[in-house]
Amino acid sequence: MTVKNSRVVVLGGTSGIGLATAQAVAEAGASVVVASSRQSSVDRALSVLPPGAEGLVLDVGDSAALRDFFTAVGPFDHLVYTAGENLALMRLEDYDIHAARTFF
């Protein structure tokens, strides 16, 4: 599979696994859109991604914002989803259902 000349959207693409993925596909010739919830993260990511990369602020927990985001982004070829908090490892019986829903 090649990503050359494709458009790749990376939700959570401003840090960690998502940013590494965005960098890899951009270097392979894809146009990349990264998104995450903080403008500062988006700015930092765009400073290390190749020219032409796009960055948008998006809270993936906000369904109205998600709709607006995909309307703004338009057609794309691949979606990568790495947005999220670090795993909270604890006994199931100690887990708070609201925290679990937010995490998912």
Ligand SMILES: NC(=O)c1ccc[n+]([C@@H]2O[C@H](COP(=O)([O-])OP(=O)(O)OC[C@H]3O[C@@H](n4cnc5c(N)ncnc54)[C@H](OP(=O)(O)O)[C@@H]3O)[C@@H](O)[C@H]2O)c1
């Ligand atoms: N690294 C590992 O070895 C590993 C292993 C297993 C699972 N995971 C899981 O994989 C996911 C990514 O890991 P990572 O190491 O790449 O984490 P990371 O470096 O913390 O990156 C998380 C990304 O998600 C964004 N994000 C967080 N909340 C968001 C929200 N509500 N809406 C939109 N973007 C949001 C963050 O940017 P903002 O802060 O700007 O929103 C950031 O760009 C995490 O859920 C982690 O628990 C990681």
